[in-house]
Amino acid sequence: MLAAGGTGGHLIPAFALATELERRGHHVALITDDRGARIPGKPSFLPAHVLPAGRLGKNPVALFKGLRAIWQGRAMALRLFESFQPSCVIGFGGYPALPALLAAQSAKIPSVIHEQNAVLGRVNRLLAGRVNAIATAYPAVERLAAKWADKVHMVGNPVRAEVLELRKEPFPLLDEDSVLRVLVTGGSQGASILSEVVPDGLAMLPPALRHRLQVTQQCRPEDLEAVRARYAGHQIPAELGTYFEDMASRLAEAHLFIGRSGASTIAELTAVGRPAILVPLPIATDDHQSANARELVRAGGARAIKQTSFTPKELAKQIQAIALKPEALANAAHASWNCGLPDAVEDLADLVESFGGEPIMDVIRVGRSKAQAATAAAPVASARIPTARASAGQENGA
Template sequence: MSGPSRHYVLAAGGTGGHLIPAFALAAELHARGHHIALITDERGAKIPGKPEYLTTHVLPQGRIAGRNPLGWLKGARGVLRGRSMAKRLFESFQPSAVVGFGGYPSLPTMLAASAMKVPSVLHEQNAVLGRVNRYFAGRVDAIATPCEDVDFLDRKYAAKVTLVGNPVREEVLALREEPFPEFGEDSLFRILVTGGSQGARILSQVIPEALAMLPTALRSRLQVIQQCRPEDIEAVRERYAVHGIPAELATYFENMAERLAGAHLFIGRSGASTIAELTAVGRPAILIPLPYAMDDHQVANTREIVAAGGARVIRQPAVTTEEPEAIADLDKRNALLREQGAIFGKMAKDVCQQIQAIAQNPQTLANAAHAAWNCGYPRAASDLADLVESFGAAPLMDVLRVVPEGTASATGGEALARRLNTEIAQ
């Protein structure tokens, strides 16, 4: 433990991109002897990987979006209700600081911290400052960033900005000092394909065809591990079988760190956590950013690793997400099939060309792996914890902290969590 035990609240949106770094920070602060509480939404409470000691509070967050005034009113009510409940949590838990990881579920918590003048820190995971973090940038005490250049981060806040990187899971960081898997002219060529928490349908359409286009000498050495959506997995399995390519398919991999450790090449989306893990371990990649990501942040996330030579980017054209089978009009259905077929075919050729460029020479692949490794921030969790610890109550106040009788316990606020969640259910 680095000093007196303190209490910290982490607020994060309900996706893995927000919560994985929150979990990593929680683990670091817990190891230093502090007590941590997490505030998120119902979806976030179900994200795998939450430490057992991390007490979770599920609060209404509200979302003010769209053009419907009634929706705005409902969203505002949710935000205000969540802020009120967060303030009651602060009164009992007495946090030394609040750390916001962005996403709408963090909005009420950060509003409560601002109202109660609790020291606060923002952590941005992407190379584009998120909407909620943008709103609070002028109100918080510090802003932690994942890279040198973050879009929409006003220069007037430069004095409160600290570059820390993106914290990753301990089991992934543990692989950083492991050597890149042996890759020679005759060795297996292991490719890992993922598309976010639920897979990406376009990868299921494109990647099997791209791999089938590879020269025989390279294709015969392939060993593929691919994440697919449940509704796509049998069709993808059939495609690989037709092409004679060994492939292990699943909708979710529990041991993703182990899969990443054995991979020679990654193909997939460019979310913040994906980039952080690729650079932590040092794995070359072909990245296909999600074209509909807010503020095109997945493209921005690729800038550093691509500039270093650790990855290549293929842009996915905008294509309707409508399923052809759902279209009753035969002409419209056939038109959509032709449009999708042309897009998938072009992308498959692009992926094939990039794989050949990066993998036909073993040294080229090894160089790309080292370039990706050089972009990593292995001390991200520790550096973020140092920043968080620099704000908050004086040590004497930590020692004298008294928890009001009948409310949350000093070990994480379990009683208050039950009470607040009961109120939400009502």
Template sequence: MTRPRHFVLAAGGTGGHMVPAAALAEELIRRGHRVALVSDERGVRFPGLFDGVQTHVLPAGRFSGGPVGWAKAAREMWRGRAMARQLYRTFTPAAVIGFGGYPAFPALAAAFAEKIPTAIHEQNAVLGRVNRLVAARVDAIATSYAETQRLKPKLLGKTHCVGNPVRDNVLALRAKPYPLLEEDGIFRVLVTGGSQGASVLSQVVPDGLALLPVAFRRRLQVTHQARIEDIDAARAKYAELDIAADLATYLPDLPEHLGWAHVVIARAGASTIAELTVAGRPAILVPLPSATDDHQTANAREMTLAGGARTIAQRQFTPSELAKQMQKLGLDPEALENAAGRARACGKPDAARDLADLVESLDAPSIALPVGPVVRKEAFA
């Protein structure tokens, strides 16, 4: 029987950090542990991710804005470190796990000072800035990809490829077959640009779909997540082109839409790739060009090389290029289903379990490693 312990998860406030942290929290709680979350104001307000979990907001500055900005960030980090040390003396964690983002840094720095075991999880195929800062000092590094750029070779001995945990309702899609696609049946397309949407998708996708052969275009049923400033123009464009489309700025039931989608057009964020591969859905990926270290292009590489996706650089993402790739994917049902299988083969459905095993082992080194909480929301002043 698992010995109940306390664990602190520290994550920046974006979905890419928060979703895998929430998946690990669910797995640890199922095992009888107590979990606390350290994040920023954005992270503790994510709807539905950390319900019933003790949460703490710590100050954490961003190192930008020149010397003045750096000095201010250092002060905020030091203040957050002190507050985290105070938290650890009452919550007594067996380990602290960082998921990247600046709010994770003071929590990990406090763990180093208190000699608490630590681990980091990297969602992307390129080690992020905060994870690079602490990688040499943590006890274990968990990665989502077998090859992670900017990870120093000398750290590989404590590195474990576990994958990127996904939500339970996405994991459930793996047990369901790829949606039946009849030759003249409805062809469902899901367009999503991540938690903030993506203007380029709203600008290009309607015109690209309009270039498809008429018989194919009439079969389309599009669900499109758009930015609030783009949604009206995108809706009008779909109507003008006579393409059936539902648009929203937020899709709370995204896993349901993913479940029936035949093709997904999306950015290549870490959580998006993890969900596509666990569910087994072929995709056309348009990496965000401004992503740090171009990590979205790196994220898309494995799925693309396997034949489960087609990647189009944003500078080449035109209506004609999208139409060409859509026809290659969509006009041959057998090829499309084969692409779905290749995407699925890249998935790591046991990521939450394997990451939880690794985290538990930090407090019990003899464990072999695989290659009901108190509700209290606090914000430190």
């Protein structure tokens, strides 16, 4: 049984794990909220159960309502467990996960939480001391108490299968005459700050770089026409939309990403190996998006700009630092690729099965051989990224 909040950041890794567990022969179900039950990308085999889940605010009235909803959700989860009989409950954060995990502890069902961000989320902090294991996406996670160290497992952040497939593909060919493809997104609904700054920032690039640009940008509906007019005024070709269903293919074509640093965004960038200019969302809980960006920035795969400093001039400066020369952009792509953890979903599934699998599953499991498992355990630093310039069967050096 998976339990997750109704946002893409919680549900994308949950969907990836559900697909892997189903492939291994398990029955899987999901507990979420109304948003999560409707979100695009849910596997067709995965039934979704909507349970009450209140938020724990500081206002006494809101706190009472939140606790009552959580208690009601817990009771409903216990009734659901009687029929589904889960061997393990896995929480991905968000308040909708809380009743399910509390019910699991009451019913003495093994439980695991997965933290997608570099800061332990509020619900996962409430549950960390009670669960059997804590799976993390980063080597260092803030607000993760030292007393829980024995049950922490760093597995990474599962990504969609179609994105993971792109890891095998070379970085798009780029030289000083090539079209430079820039992908700009701000989450599921875009971000107005990107619409305001990015067109003018790209227009400030040196002519030799600006004239090669081809932009794909996701915008809020209310920003769409204004952004279109800005690009037209700057004579920069741009494809704009409020939602792109084929985001994986657009990421495959991109040479540079500009956007937020949510957990799923970072996981997909590093899975594919794409350099980035990151603008962490300043109102994100515990400033977790800034923490998410740090490892990739330190590795040389990205540049981060605080939103308060995110101006057209600063953006143009950072793009030139990472993309003025084709080899610099390729090196940044290589650094991003080396930060990826492509075995995250398999490692998380292995962890879950260690608590909730039946012995017979070891016999009927379809998939990884011992050799594949050994390869998955190899250090990320030893990974190599193929490039478009490499000859057939060769890879670029680390």
